[in-house]
Amino acid sequence: EDQVTQSPEALRLQEGESSSLNCSYTVSGLRGLFWYRQDPGKGPEFLFTLYSAGEEKEKERLKATLTKKESFLHITAPKPEDSATYLCAVQARGTSYGKLTFGQGTILTVHP
Amino acid sequence: DTGVSQNPRHKITKRGQNVTFRCDPISEHNRLYWYRQTLGQGPEFLTYFQNEAQLEKSRLLSDRFSAERPKGSFSTLEIQRTEQGDSAMYLCASSPDGVTGELFFGEGSRLTVL
Numbered sequence: 001e002d003q004v005t006q007s008p009e010a011l012r013l014q015e016g017e018s019s020s021l022n023c024s025y026t027v028s029g030l031r032g033l034f035w036y037r038q039d040p041g042k043g044p045e046f047l048f049t050l051y052s053a054g055e056e057k058e059k060e061r062l063k064a065t066l067t068k069k070e071s072f073l074h075i076t077a078p079k080p081e082d083s084a085t086y087l088c089a090v091q092a093r094g095t096s097y098g099k100l101t102f103g104q105g106t107i108l109t110v111h112p
Numbered sequence: 113d114t115g116v117s118q119n120p121r122h123k124i125t126k127r128g129q130n131v132t133f134r135c136d137p138i139s140e141h142n143r144l145y146w147y148r149q150t151l152g153q154g155p156e157f158l159t160y161f162q163n164e165a166q167l168e169k170s171r172l173l174s175d176r177f178s179a180e181r182p183k184g185s186f187s188t189l190e191i192q193r194t195e196q197g198d199s200a201m202y203l204c205a206s207s208p209d210g211v212t213g214e215l216f217f218g219e220g221s222r223l224t225v226l
Contacts, residue, residue: 004154031213042219043218044217046214046216049214087154089154096160096167097207098213100155105152
């Protein structure tokens with residue numbers, strides 16, 4: 001069974017204090033790993049897709065990386081508006097498109 | 113393009129009642145998904161439609177749950193004889209053909225069963 005574990009569960013940062021979120025996964029053949037952002041009371045918003053170990057994607061202050069067992073979401077010089085829950089998800093080869101297995105998320109709070 | 117729309121946004125019901133949620137996907141998206149999310153957890157896959165065909169259902173979707181997508185447009189998710197354990201956020205998402213994993217989620221329908 002596919003499994004995704006995210007750590008830490010919650011992270012508090014000061015504005016400008018860079019850090020990383022971890023996503024460990026177990027999947028029977030990875031088709032893709034995905035990062036989403038979720039604001040309170042809203043649906044998840046897609047951020048990145050990573051397909052193979054060594055791949056990196058960047059968007060503003062966020063950078064996602066992938067190894068064979070885990071992915072990291074690096075946040076550089078975060079701002080209060082980066083506060084949200086960050087979700088990691090995997091899709092296994094041979095499964096239906098859009099059938100993702102999500103982790104429980106990391107709640108990020110950035111204080112001014 | 114107004115995004116994925118879900119109604120109602122909030123529903124409070126008594127145990128044993130039936131509830132129905134509606135999802136209007138992004139108009140050009142052929143694929144539609146339902147997920148369920150409980151507090152402090154990530155979304156869990158429930159079911160997937162390609163146009164009007166329901167191609168996969170999770171084991172989480174008991175006999176009390178039914179989903180439809182008539183004519184491949186909007187979708188409904190009905191829960192019969194609700195139980196307190198059904199309390200959750202029900203999320204609908206859509207995506208175009210040829211793209212994997214990049215789902216466009218609605219804001220969800222929150223169900224509270226008393």
